[in-house]
Amino acid sequence: MPPAPSTAPADPPAPAALSAPAERDDPTAATGRPVRWGVVATGSIAGRVVEDLALLDDAVLTAVSSRSATSAAAFAGRFGAVRGYHDHGGTTGWERLVADPDVEVVYVATPHAQHRAVAGAALAAGKHVLCEKPLTMNAREARELRELARDRGLFLMEAVWTRFLPSFGRVLDVVRSGAIGRVRWLQADLGAPVPFDRASRIWDPAAGGGALLDLAVYPLTWALAALGAPDGITARGVLHEDGVDLHNGLTLSYADGAHAHLTTSIEADCPGTVTLSGTDGWLRTGAPLYNPGELVVRSGRAAPRTERFQPVGHGFAHELREVTRCLQAGLTESPRMPLADTVLVLELLDEARRQMGLRYRSDAP
Known part of the structure; x- marks a missing residue:
């Protein structure tokens, strides 16, 4: 089970050889009552x-x-x-x-x-x-x-x-194993040009339009999973005349010197990948980062290796299985997606918007 992103991970053990991707349960199989x-x-x-x-x-x-x-x-x-x-x-x-x-x-x-x-x-x-x-x-x-x-x-x-995909779990397995050493730097981006349409919610600040609220949860999800809650955040963005953010850049800083650079955009076409760089290797996801079908890992001086993942439907079955299991077990929160993590991400987005001068109608006066 992946560690909660809001908790900074301990230093990983000495680098170990990469193992084959762990077998994951079939998310379509019943786990209890309807x-x-x-x-x-x-x-x-x-x-x-x-x-x-x-x-x-x-x-x-x-x-x-x-x-x-x-x-x-x-x-x-x-x-x-x-x-x-x-x-x-x-x-x-x-x-x-x-x-x-x-x-x-x-x-x-x-x-x-x-x-x-x-x-x-x-x-x-x-x-x-x-x-x-x-x-x-x-x-x-x-x-x-x-x-x-x-x-x-x-x-x-x-x-x-994304939190429930086998590829996401595999990345955390690699990080925990120490195969790429201590993660010191992470880069993630997501975006594509969206034609201007004042009638569209993506261009409406009252509806939370723009890149940040629509897209930034994905890069943040990867950063918090790999590095934990940051000690600081710096945000910069470019706002459209109607008030939504066209693109933004978030830098998460950590007391131990690690950092993450995250970018989202509705103006520019982005690769849509995540790169984790460690003291003894690196890992890069395929695109799109919210549902990567492959990972490339280099551990130590070994040649990079590629691991691929077969999709189940559109990819939502894993998330739906988690909800189903929790309800069948009488849980009120998912241990893999606790509400503390949701609140943390929104706190970071609130602070990013404050620094960018980005406001929504729902904001308190």
Whole structure:
């Protein structure tokens, strides 16, 4: 099990020979009783996640919701959901879904700015929640949801699917083994040009648009996993005239001298990889870094070796398996994606936005 990113790892042991990638459990195989899911929103990300949900032997898609009756019915029909809810009579589709007694856990796939309201309503209605990243627009809102979940004794997790991929676990195996020595430097980037469209949420500061909130969770995930919580962060960014950040650079610094350079952009095309440089070797992921299909590792003076990973569906099945296992075991937090890590990432993003002069509508005055 990967160590919690919020805890700085101890010095690794002396370098050891790399072993073959560890065998991972089949994420589609049932681990217990059937779990009944409701899905809020019917966009492209929801569609890909639900396609992978259908691979799980113990997952049951019970209900979906959308603003329109047409979208709700089409999505429900496409994926075999029993019910499709939509906005009606002054009540939103998601409000009707979270009131459904047959729904056990709600997957929230709405735009960022709606996460706090939808996830909060689901928890208030007694539902467990898996919410797309970022969990909320800021750390304050994330703490509010965490407290609500704890008060109600309910499961809550941010959907950072990368954390559950076999390739991610393998990287941490390599780091823990000492095969590349102590990690001293990490570089990660993610981005692509996004055509300007004032009607799009990516260009809307009120909706948390821009590169930082949409993309930076992935480079941060890798940095915190490899190096732990930083002792300092420095952020620089370029803002569009409408207020969103076009691109940004974050530097994480550590008391022992290690550092990480992270870049995200909606203006420039980036390689989308991660490089970890250690005292006795290096490791580089393939692209995209949020779902790498291969790793290249050089240990000591040995020639670099490549390890490849076969995808399961779109890659979300591992994350969905974790939620399912936790619910079947009666857990209210994932030990592999604890809420402390989610809050830490949002605290770092809050500080980055402060340094960049980037504000969202949800920010406290």
